[in-house]
Amino acid sequence: MNLNLENSKTQMRRGILELCALSIIARGEMYPSDIIEEMKRSDLLVMEGTLYPLLTRLKNAGLLTYRWEESKTGPPRKYYALTPEGELFKNELQLTWQELVNAVNSVNSSSTTQNIPSHE
Amino acid sequence: MNLNLENSKTQMRRGILELCALSIIARGEMYPSDIIEEMKRSDLLVMEGTLYPLLTRLKNAGLLTYRWEESKTGPPRKYYALTPEGELFKNELQLTWQELVNAVNSVNSSSTTQNIPSHE
DNA sequence: ATAAGGTACTATGTTTTGCAAGGTACTGTA
């Protein structure tokens, strides 16, 4: 039951990666190493062992498709793209994310003013 | 392997509740039903079965303390308050949260401009 | 006194997911 910052960060990442992967792929076809690079660029570290199962889940849910493409520097790559359903779901997730941000801001902002002076 | 909005919402909530609970308690002593009410007010639904174990974890980690207080309308209540360590940890979590928000915004914002015209 | 109903706290089992670690397979070079 380790309660440290690293662990909390991991917990916060949950459910966010789904949205971020969809958002990044929405820019255009991408293969996993590209996606990892893009996330790194935004200070969102992702492990291979996280991303591959995630992409498989999204593909099985009909939100992504992929095509194989040969590479000159190694084995062939899976280039992912959004399906129409994926586009819809991405938009819903963005809305959900925005609502969550608002909720957290709301909880945190009211902490400064409220000190509830007790009658005395 | 259900991939629906409700599930994604739940996953996004993860790790946030810890921060929100600390933030709410930071306003002053609270007992669990109060906290649930406060969160509901900010559109952050929490189940009893989630909050009670969470508070226990935070207390065992030395971030919270509590005292019993009698109630006129039912059994005694556990009023929680932050320890100095809890205050510190709350601040760290807020920073972590802000970094995450920035990262997600960064990923989502660049989706409009980037279309990477390929050389041809 | 006892029963009923509400409030508050606790415990158990399931599910999901991030991550670490390890594995497979294709490519080019020495």
Place this chain on the structure above:
DNA sequence: TACAGTACCTTGCAAAACATAGTACCTTAT
């Protein structure tokens, strides 16, 4: 053939949210 690099995949573990059920205390009514 051996190797290094790239890319993809799988397995097992741990943490946490939730549903559900249960315990305990208090007040009120019969």
